[in-house]
Amino acid sequence: MAPTRSDGNAAPAAARTGKISRYLRSPSTRMAALGGLLTYLSYAYAHGSWANPTLIGVSIFVGVFLPSYAKLSNKAELWANNQFGFVTGGRFGRFVPQLAFNLVMFWLMLWGGALNQAGIASVGGFAGAAVVTTLASQGTQYLGGYLVARGIGDANRNTLVGILVNVTLAALGTAGVPGAREGFLLLGFGLGGTLFLVGLLSDLRSVIAPKGGIGLFFGTFNPFHNSHIALLRAAIDQRGLDKVIIHPVLIPKLHVDAFRKGEIRVGQLKDGFQIYEKTDKADSNVDYFPTGNVFLPPETRVALIELSLAEAGLADKVEVAVYSDVYYARGFQGVIAEIKRRHPGVRLHIIHGTDFGGMLVRQIADECGWIYPWCILRRDKVSATAIRRGAKGMTPPVVTDVLAQISQNLPTVTAGGRHFRNDNGVLTEGK
Structure with a gap:
């Protein structure tokens, strides 16, 4: 001892x-x-x-x-x-x-x-x-x-x-x-x-990109916030996109491997967020949490994206796709291949920021063929990290509302005319 x-x-x-x-x-x-x-x-x-x-x-x-x-x-x-x-x-x-x-x-x-x-x-x-x-x-x-x-x-x-x-x-x-x-x-x-x-x-490719086609928007969206909405509107307008496909990170592959090896675990739950922590098996020289260690469950993040798009009037231009089996087997490389299979011959654009996750997405897209990057230099103060630390006024109204209901640990969460069962922050649709 x-x-x-x-x-x-x-x-x-x-x-x-x-x-x-x-x-x-x-x-x-x-x-x-x-x-x-x-x-x-x-x-x-x-x-x-x-x-x-x-x-x-x-x-x-x-x-x-x-x-x-x-x-x-x-x-x-x-x-x-x-x-x-x-x-x-x-x-x-x-x-x-x-x-x-x-x-x-x-x-x-x-x-x-x-x-x-x-x-x-x-x-x-x-x-x-x-x-x-x-x-x-x-x-x-x-x-x-x-x-x-x-x-x-x-x-x-x-x-x-x-x-x-x-x-x-x-x-x-x-x-x-x-x-x-x-x-x-x-x-x-x-x-x-x-x-x-x-x-x-x-x-x-990012400078001379032609207009038209489909935008790909990958990220944790933890949670979805005002800058995500603004970024979507700007990308659709500037690139003349027919639509954008959003595919959120479910559980980052780094974390899947670390959970399997017993190097990290969910240490506690707070206001619906899962707080990851390292165990004694963790490698002290590895950064397991380059984007933070506080996560909303994947199901909840997907629901917040869908509710935000509907509230912003973007549901007809933005599709939320979740290819779970493909993602866990082959990561975003597999997701891009699946999108290409479903939309053969369509020009693709990758939408990303310049943070760690954004540039990682850019690298993945570069490895998957001739995809046109659309990059935004984030200079505003809006960030998912700040929101998770308690910052206010950075999320769409529906996200603010849902997070408040989750923090109260209500058994049922209602928003945008939809009803979700709340199980420690995990939202499942249905009364």
């Missing part, structure tokens, strides 16, 4: 010990340690630097700092997305700090005598090596996520494989090993360059 203070709380020392223990048990921590070890072994073998203190120091730093490095890269990309609304801008936002990191690492190893001078010169010096390594890293990170979204591997394992390939090729390539140098350059300029080209084509 952990020692406690007089107020019943765990002593600071015990809390710190528990935090350190969770960090050491984290798969990401082990992955980082293996990455540091691989850095040392690869460069020591390729460059003959087994006893070089600079290489040893750099490898230790990589082994400790890698999880934080990944988090900082994600934040840099998110910041750039929100500033510019272009895929290319976000990828440069990730590329620049990673390049700065790699420049410092390669300079240190060159200065410390850990690198073969002729080999490093063959790839453009330490600066050229840093550029190629960063491009290759971008490509392998993206490819790992691409495979995870299709049920191949998991995020940690795929990232580790990417690190293994990237570090090994970088070490051998910068040493001038025949074949490895060419593979290193191909991985960087080929895979990394292709990634930037795909983003650039997506950005061009």
Whole structure:
């Protein structure tokens, strides 16, 4: 039993010990340690630097700092997305700090005598090596996520494989090993360059998009709010859309996997919202809640969308589709394929914001064919996060009304001429 203070709380020392223990048990921590070890072994073998203190120091730093490095890269990309609304801008936002990191690492190893001078010169010096390594890293990170979204591997394992390939090729390539140098350059300029080209084509589609067709609007809608209505009206008007299909996230696939592994759970219910929390099995280096940990049940979010559209007079232009089996089996990639099957040959547009979820949707759409993005830079103060924290005046009247009824735990919720049974925030239509 952990020692406690007089107020019943765990002593600071015990809390710190528990935090350190969770960090050491984290798969990401082990992955980082293996990455540091691989850095040392690869460069020591390729460059003959087994006893070089600079290489040893750099490898230790990589082994400790890698999880934080990944988090900082994600934040840099998110910041750039929100500033510019272009895929290319976000990828440069990730590329620049990673390049700065790699420049410092390669300079240190060159200065410390850990690198073969002729080999490093063959790839453009330490600066050229840093550029190629960063491009290759971008490509392998993206490819790992691409495979995870299709049920191949998991995020940690795929990232580790990417690190293994990237570090090994970088070490051998910068040493001038025949074949490895060419593979290193191909991985960087080929895979990394292709990634930037795909983003650039997506950005061009967003600027020169033709009018007409069907808009796709995916998101958690947790809950549906005034900006969603405004965004729908603007997209329909500016793109001349025949209609928009809304498909809400049911339970995010990240959470489905984490629930299955026992890493997160529903900790409590409050005003109809389910509050997720991490368990002792959670990976301390994983952000399980990039869009928050408070969720309305899927059935309730669907009902609020339908009620809001009817109230706004948009029911004839916006269809709410819920392909549960398709979504849980294949995610939004499967949903897009199903929409294409039901509407063959119809031009598709993806409607999205620039937050984490919005740009993730954009990436999914880019992978599913020639879909035209319609992006909006959110500059208003309306957000689902603020609403969940108690902000008022941000939701359509019918949503405000329903949430008030749910918070009172009424057994039956009535709105828009419809009646729903309320079971701890889960709305099921019927008297």
